[in-house]
Amino acid sequence: DPGGGHWPGRAEGIEDLCQKRDELCRQIQQEEDEKQRLQNEVRQLTEKLARVNENLARKIASRNEFDRTIAETEAAYLKILESSQTLLSVLKREAGNLTKATASEQKSSGGNKDS
Secondary structure (H helix, E strand, C coil), X not given: CCCHHHXXXXXXXXXXXXXXXXXXXXXXXXXXHXXXXXXXXXXXXXXXXXXXXXXHHHHHHHHHHHHHHHHHHHHHHHXXXXXXXXXXXXXXXXXXXXXXXXXXXXXXXXXXXXX
16 A cells, blocks of 8 residues: 555654654753752852852951051050150250259359258
């Protein structure tokens, strides 16, 4: 019969196509699973990155506050140091003036003490 001998071959061809389709479906499912896994991983890493950025911003702000406080404290300390040096110079000068004044008073009074 004409064409009758081709049906088994056609059935095998259809079966072969179905197998290839099933294999493709299996691969698609694997890729979709992998895609889902990667998307979850990206989401988790994005959340983790956001937390790290927040912590980093807080720590940088704290460090900047430390830097500001240290700079202010150093400036105040230097002013105190300058003031103490100035005070020391004034004290030495005044002590020298008093010593000179006392010495000249003693010379002018003849160095005698009242008894």
